[in-house]
Amino acid sequence: MSVVYIMIPVALLLAGLGVAAFIIAAKKGQFDDLDTPALRAVFDDDETPPESKNERRVAKDDDAD
Amino acid sequence: MTAPDTICDHCGLPVPQGLYEPDAEHQFCCNGCKTVYNILQGSGLENYYKIKSAVDSNAQPAATTGSNYEELDDPAFQSTWVTLSDIDSENNSEIEIAEVELLLEGLHCAACVWLVERLPRVADGVIDARANIRRRTVCVRYRPSDIKLSTVAQSLDKLGYAAHPARGKEAREIRLKEDRKFLIRVAVAGALAGNIMLLSIALYGGEFDGISDAWRTTFRWYSTVLGLIVLIWPGRIFFTGALAALRTRTAHLDIPIALALASAGIWGTLNTINGTGEIYFDSVGVLVFLLLVGRWIQHRQQRAASDSVELMLTLTPSSATLIDDEGNTKRVPIETLEAGMSVQVAAGESFPADGTITAGTTTIDNSLLTGESLPITSTSGDPALAGATNLSSPVTVRVQAVGEHTRVGKLMELVAQASEHKTPIVRMADRIAGYFVIIVIILAIGTFIAWTMIEGVTIGIEHATALLIVTCPCALGLATPMAMSVALGRSARAGMLIKSAAVLEQMARPGTMLLDKTGTLTAGQTTVVDSYGDQDLLTAAAAIEQSSNHPIARAIVAAFDSDALATDVTQTTGQGITGTVNNQFILVGSVDFVLRSTKSEIPPELQPKLVRLLDRALTPILAHNSTTNSFALIGVGDELRTDAAASIKSLHKRGWNLEICSGDHPRIVESIADQINIETHNGGVTPEAKANRIATLKESHVGSTPIVMVGDGVNDAAALASADVGIAVHGGAEASLEAADVYLIEPGVAPIVKLTDLSRSTMSTIRICLVISVCYNTVAASLAMAGLISALIAAIIMPISSLTVVAICTRAGKNVAPTKSPSEPI
Numbered sequence: 001m002s003v004v005y006i007m008i009p010v011a012l013l014l015a016g017l018g019v020a021a022f023i024i025a026a027k028k029g030q031f032d033d034l035d036t037p038a039l040r041a042v043f044d045d046d047e048t049p050p051e052s053k054n055e056r057r058v059a060k061d062d063d064a065d
Numbered sequence: 066m067t068a069p070d071t072i073c074d075h076c077g078l079p080v081p082q083g084l085y086e087p088d089a090e091h092q093f094c095c096n097g098c099k100t101v102y103n104i105l106q107g108s109g110l111e112n113y114y115k116i117k118s119a120v121d122s123n124a125q126p127a128a129t130t131g132s133n134y135e136e137l138d139d140p141a142f143q144s145t146w147v148t149l150s151d152i153d154s155e156n157n158s159e160i161e162i163a164e165v166e167l168l169l170e171g172l173h174c175a176a177c178v179w180l181v182e183r184l185p186r187v188a189d190g191v192i193d194a195r196a197n198i199r200r201r202t203v204c205v206r207y208r209p210s211d212i213k214l215s216t217v218a219q220s221l222d223k224l225g226y227a228a229h230p231a232r233g234k235e236a237r238e239i240r241l242k243e244d245r246k247f248l249i250r251v252a253v254a255g256a257l258a259g260n261i262m263l264l265s266i267a268l269y270g271g272e273f274d275g276i277s278d279a280w281r282t283t284f285r286w287y288s289t290v291l292g293l294i295v296l297i298w299p300g301r302i303f304f305t306g307a308l309a310a311l312r313t314r315t316a317h318l319d320i321p322i323a324l325a326l327a328s329a330g331i332w333g334t335l336n337t338i339n340g341t342g343e344i345y346f347d348s349v350g351v352l353v354f355l356l357l358v359g360r361w362i363q364h365r366q367q368r369a370a371s372d373s374v375e376l377m378l379t380l381t382p383s384s385a386t387l388i389d390d391e392g393n394t395k396r397v398p399i400e401t402l403e404a405g406m407s408v409q410v411a412a413g414e415s416f417p418a419d420g421t422i423t424a425g426t427t428t429i430d431n432s433l434l435t436g437e438s439l440p441i442t443s444t445s446g447d448p449a450l451a452g453a454t455n456l457s458s459p460v461t462v463r464v465q466a467v468g469e470h471t472r473v474g475k476l477m478e479l480v481a482q483a484s485e486h487k488t489p490i491v492r493m494a495d496r497i498a499g500y501f502v503i504i505v506i507i508l509a510i511g512t513f514i515a516w517t518m519i520e521g522v523t524i525g526i527e528h529a530t531a532l533l534i535v536t537c538p539c540a541l542g543l544a545t546p547m548a549m550s551v552a553l554g555r556s557a558r559a560g561m562l563i564k565s566a567a568v569l570e571q572m573a574r575p576g577t578m579l580l581d582k583t584g585t586l587t588a589g590q591t592t593v594v595d596s597y598g599d600q601d602l603l604t605a606a607a608a609i610e611q612s613s614n615h616p617i618a619r620a621i622v623a624a625f626d627s628d629a630l631a632t633d634v635t636q637t638t639g640q641g642i643t644g645t646v647n648n649q650f651i652l653v654g655s656v657d658f659v660l661r662s663t664k665s666e667i668p669p670e671l672q673p674k675l676v677r678l679l680d681r682a683l684t685p686i687l688a689h690n691s692t693t694n695s696f697a698l699i700g701v702g703d704e705l706r707t708d709a710a711a712s713i714k715s716l717h718k719r720g721w722n723l724e725i726c727s728g729d730h731p732r733i734v735e736s737i738a739d740q741i742n743i744e745t746h747n748g749g750v751t752p753e754a755k756a757n758r759i760a761t762l763k764e765s766h767v768g769s770t771p772i773v774m775v776g777d778g779v780n781d782a783a784a785l786a787s788a789d790v791g792i793a794v795h796g797g798a799e800a801s802l803e804a805a806d807v808y809l810i811e812p813g814v815a816p817i818v819k820l821t822d823l824s825r826s827t828m829s830t831i832r833i834c835l836v837i838s839v840c841y842n843t844v845a846a847s848l849a850m851a852g853l854i855s856a857l858i859a860a861i862i863m864p865i866s867s868l869t870v871v872a873i874c875t876r877a878g879k880n881v882a883p884t885k886s887p888s889e890p891i
Contacts, residue, residue: 004280008287012260019256026245026252036198039175040182 075102075225076126097129101225108187110180117176127171127225134218136384136396137230145400146230147214162192163209166234167218169226172201180224188212188220200372202231240368247364251357254299257291258350264288265347269857278340285344289337292346296330300353316499318492318542322356324502325537332530342527343856345534348863352539355867363546363566366553370562374808385417386410388461399467406464410455412614418451418464419471425460426638428615429453433778433798434472436728436750438583438703439684440591440616442639452779452798457614473800476752476779480804483756483787493570493831494545498538505536505846512850524852532849535859540838540866544831547874552827555878559819560811568806571790572824575720576770577762578817579755579784582727582737584777585794585814587703591616593624594683594704597674598697599690606653606688606697609634609644617686617701618642621653624699650691659687671698682736702733705740708815713741715818726750726758728780756783763789775817777801792817823878830877834870841866 025031071080074091075098085092093099105113136142148164172181177196181203184194190212195204205217218228231237264284271281303326306319329345336342386409387397394409399417402408407423410416416429426444431437431453440456443449449462451471468474509529517525549566556563563569583589596603607625610618612634631651634644641654643662652659656675660667667675667687675698678685683700690696716723724745727734731748738746750758755774762772774781774788777797785791786804793805795812802808809816845862848854 005283008264008283012287012291015256015260019253022252023249026249029241029245031245031248032241033197033199036178036196039178039198 073098073126075099078126095126097127097131097225100129100131100223101127104187104223105180108183110183110186113176113180116179117174129222129225130227132219132222132227133396134215134222134228136398137214137218139398139401141401142230142398143214146234147209149209160208161210162206163214164204164206165214165217166202166204166231167221167228168200168202168231169196169221169228170201171226172196172198172203174198177226181221181226184217184220184224187224188217191217191220199369203228244364244368247357247361250299250302251354251361254295254350254354254357257295257299258347258354261288261291261295261347261350264291265856265860269860272857282340285337285340288344288346289334292333292344292349293330295346295350295353296326299357300326300349303353303356310495315495316502317495318498318538318545321498321502321505321536321538322352322542324505325534326353328530328533332527332534343531345531345856345859347856348534348859351860351864352537355864356539356542359543359546359871363550363553366550367564367566370553370557371564373562374564374802402464402467404464404466408462408464409459410449410462411459412455412457415454416449416451416462417467418462419466420449420462420464422447422449423461423463425458427458427460428456430456430616432583432589434780436581436583436778436780438587438589438591438729438733442615444638452800456616473779476782477800477803479753479756479783480786480800483783484804486787492545492567493828494541494835497541497835501538501541505533508536508846508850509533515850516852528849528852528854531854531859532846535845535849535854535862536842537863538838538842539863540841540870541835543867544834544838544870544874547871548827548830548834548877551874551876552823552878555881556820556823557810559823559881560809560816561820561823562808562810564806564808568790568820569824569827571771572773572821573828574770575722575821576772576789577722577724577766578716578773578775579724579726579759579762579788580743580814581774581776581778581781582725582734583703583729584796585775585781586709586725586737586741587705588812589703589777589796591620591701592704593620593699594681594702595678595700596624596698597671598688599695602651602688602690602695602697603699605629605631605646605649605651605690606699608646609642609651609653612636612644613642617684620701621686621699649693652689652691653686656685656687659689663689663691665689665694668696671696674698680736682730682733705737706813708813710741712814712818713743716821717742719818719821721821726755726784728752728755728778752780752783755781756787759784759787763787775814776805792820819881823881826880827877830874834873837869837873838866841869 071085071092072078073080073094075093078094080092080094084094091102093102105111146165150162150164169181171177178198181196182194184203184205185191188207190208192206192208194206197203203221207214207217221228264287267284268276268281268288270276271284303319303323306317307323310317310320326349329349332342333344333346333349336344384396385399385402386394387402388394388407388409402418408417408420412427422443422445424445426442428440429443429449430440431450433454434450434452449455449460450473451466452473466474469478509532512532513525513529515525516528546566549569552569553563553566580586603625604627607622607627608629609631610621611627612631613636629646631644631646634642636642637654637658640658641652641662643650643652645651652662656667675685678698678700681700681702683702686699686701688697688699713723723743724747725734725738725743726747728750729748734746734748738744747758759772759774766772771789773790773792774784775792775794776782776785777794779798779800782798782800782804785793785801790807791805792807792809793801794814795809797805797808807820841862845854845859848858
């Protein structure tokens, strides 16, 4: 049973990490716009392959998303 | 008239007969759609149509304007709106990158988002474009060395989305930070509450099955530490709120909440240190979390409404056409205008500054500024006011005053003053909280004294603290924001944007409503209301009026469709127009002008009709055919909105006192008031007098019934701001939008009736929640006074009462029918 003495701090630490991650995400603006990303995700794949020189940049940006 | 079965290949709307091209492969409803279609085909973006057909049932023509957006390249504009950064992180090169946020007209569905974010394909030099569907904006990053901002805007325009710079960037960033902080508080409270709950389950298990003292102490200490973090970090806002309320000596719901939280925190910590008694940190954690969630939801709902209003403000023109000394014209941002400059104002544009007309003759619509329904004919030497609309032909204006020195600017100052002096409304929940605190404290003292006499001081304190904790009005604290946000959501779907939830409390009881006339009760446009005489003469009159831009002429053209061609048309400014139609000489104009020109008397059968028109405050227009010597009479005016009479009747039935307060001519106001049975009416009222009228009414009705102002113009803005509730109707001026608490998305006054219904229903929902929350609290308080409460019972009662309340709150405003889909653009 004494393992609980270690497990509680470990569990709280994990929870703390989760909260910290959330705070960082929120501060970076991840939750500012909750509507558009849902629409964006659906159509990202069905693009025709890029052709002009400008296209390469588009493709790259999309990868970065 | 549309070609049967032909729909636009871009937007899916019917193609008008005149634009139908039998030989063409594709058909379009307008030039904008055609441009966009060709651009998309040429840039490999045809997928747009696939996506659109899958997600969007809402047909809309492309909002292409063809403007060249050169004002966006002005250095003054760039320094305010464009953010520059030096390092391109993706290529690690030192290329300058600019970032700008633009509002897009017509951005409304997933296909739009897809298309707008493909901007880099059509505009070389754009790095990326991120759309925001809720706010209808796009954030564009581009290399200023490769592309000009005006070209970026032109590209968006060519895709079918007219672009406007989004104003107020700093204020928005501050609010964004606020929103993020709020969300973080909710998350932290949630995480801590969950963990305390887990620890508490162990403790409750121990209560039933037995637990060793060592474990019990461990779990209690962990709970205490986490519980104190909840109180100090996310829970702090309740303490600061309570302190602020105490300092201003006003009742606020935060006071009983803070009282409960503080007692729980102090007593729980002492009990943990001493190893005796109950701790309530699990309840405290869940309580703080639930209350914050409720407030966050309401906050978001309100933010959505104020964002929409703010975006509409951005739609007003922010540029002017400057004429330099050599006579060249250039689009510049409004901010760069100075007194002494000359600007050109095209027909349909609004004047960017106060000034004097130096060239050209036109008609000016002052209705938003003064409430006058009839346009004024102005020529060289006449004044033009910022915010007024130039109706018929382009004029040159020498600027005399800009910004806050203009008439509009001075009115806005009045608005700011009114908003400052507006006394905050004491919300129902806060009022109740005042009594609540007193009752709870009395009960706690009673419990303390009784139990001290029976079992001693320690038990007395224990039971009294338990009472303070379990009577925390969390259901009440949750009920108001939840019911309000449900109602705000419903109101948005029913055609109203509500900036402050307090409006719903105010509008629940009938009071006094002041209505503006021009643009509010009436459409604010000149139309033909009535006509008498030969139909052929009327259409001939329309044929002649086609060559005039005067608002009355346009009303006549719209009313009597004519295919005939007029020749030899001569206009006499401000009086009338003559011409030949089908070889017959026709005169149209004011009664005086026509009678004088024809040297004749008005025919006796038309005389009584003329008197009737004048009685109804309509402008009479006489038409005369010289060949047949026949007359026709047309009554022109600003007609009542179709829904006005019915809405006014409904409002009367609901017990509202109605009053018309207009800047228009008293006679016109009287005629309108008679038509819809409003007894109290005032005409020729200045903007200042309107605000004063509101102030007088407020003084005589202190704290009893609400004083509501309904209006659309700049002249109503100060009154809108000082009223208990200001309602701006659809199509209103920028100033009225800013000053009002409610903005109607649909034209007409019918939504006001809905607003009163919605408010009543919301308040009755809140009252039901209140009764339930009081019941729960009575049970909890009785148990605490009897000394029977435990941390476990508290942990069960509190969430259950909150959940009941949340379930009931979804009813708020249920009787109000939605009128449009929320995705539709405003």
